[in-house]
Amino acid sequence: MQPETPQCPSFDGIVLQTERLRLRPFQERDAQSILALFTDKGFMEYASAPMFQSIEEANAVVARDAAKRAAGERLRLGIERLEDGAIIGYCDLFNIDRDCLKGEIGYGLLTKECGLGFMHEALSAFLHCALHVLQLNRVMAEIDPANTNSEKTVQRLGFTKEGHFRENCIVNGVVSDSVFYGLLRRDWESREIRYRHPQSLGPGPAPHSVKCPQIGADPGPKPCYHGDCSVLRF
Numbered sequence: 001m002q003p004e005t006p007q008c009p010s011f012d013g014i015v016l017q018t019e020r021l022r023l024r025p026f027q028e029r030d031a032q033s034i035l036a037l038f039t040d041k042g043f044m045e046y047a048s049a050p051m052f053q054s055i056e057e058a059n060a061v062v063a064r065d066a067a068k069r070a071a072g073e074r075l076r077l078g079i080e081r082l083e084d085g086a087i088i089g090y091c092d093l094f095n096i097d098r099d100c101l102k103g104e105i106g107y108g109l110l111t112k113e114c115g116l117g118f119m120h121e122a123l124s125a126f127l128h129c130a131l132h133v134l135q136l137n138r139v140m141a142e143i144d145p146a147n148t149n150s151e152k153t154v155q156r157l158g159f160t161k162e163g164h165f166r167e168n169c170i171v172n173g174v175v176s177d178s179v180f181y182g183l184l185r186r187d188w189e190s191r192e193i194r195y196r197h198p199q200s201l202g203p204g205p206a207p208h209s210v211k212c213p214q215i216g217a218d219p220g221p222k223p224c225y226h227g228d229c230s231v232l233r234f
């Protein structure tokens with residue numbers, strides 16, 4: 001008898017919460033915030049699609065995301081700052097292959113919100129969800145090597161650089177390379193253990209100073225997933 005392939009649970013109702021952020025699906029009332037993201041020059045600099053021209057394109061994101069979520073094909077969560085409820089960016093999981101238990105991530109923030117550790121905090125929760133709640137085994141990220149901030153972000157999260165493809169993209173006539181980073185569930189688990197037991201780090205560079213509650217000095221209870229409220233607390 002063939003071993004049963006683990007199934008990803010539904011993407012509906014997934015909301016993640018960290019110390020400063022809530023990650024939740026975009027809703028109709030977010031259309032202006034989505035438009036602000038997709039017209040932000042810094043945010044769009046390394047995007048593979050052109051800048052948005054109208055609010056209709058933002059509304060289409062909300063509708064398309066809902067359909068893809070319901071079909072279990074894509075999980076994009078807007079990043080809402082708890083302090084003021086502002087949408088400052090998103091994390092995205094797409095190209096999901098349920099047979100091979102793998103997927104690809106995308107992410108981005110408004111330019112004025114970069115450099116404050118928000119993406120590390122958001123992706124810490126998002127990756128935990130992808131690898132443990134949705135039970136993927138592998139997550140990858142494709143990055144333009146000119147985007148050093150993005151490479152630093154995935155490196156700090158424990159991704160391994162797995163390849164460099166020359167002249168892999170042409171966007172608006174501009175040719176660029178791609179670097180590919182991968183993170184396995186076992187990489188992430190060993191990283192969680194490292195963070196939980198900083199004394200076991202051994203020689204090597206100190207961990208980045210990001211103070212994610214998941215990885216704080218006090219290990220606290222393990223992150224948990226409540227099926228009814230679908231909130232992961234870190």
Ligand SMILES: CC(C)(COP(=O)(O)OP(=O)(O)OC[C@H]1O[C@@H](n2cnc3c(N)ncnc32)[C@H](O)[C@@H]1OP(=O)(O)O)[C@@H](O)C(=O)NCCC(=O)NCCS
Binds near residue numbers: 116
């Ligand atoms: C790439 C991108 C998502 C990184 O976002 P970010 O929030 O700055 O990333 P991190 O969470 O990893 O940020 C850590 C940085 O914040 C700094 N920082 C400041 N306060 C901090 C805090 N309280 N906690 C953690 N880091 C903090 C860190 O020192 C670090 O800066 P450094 O990279 O100069 O060392 C963002 O630059 C972006 O949206 N760019 C445009 C879109 C894009 O490129 N998307 C990715 C396409 S592949």
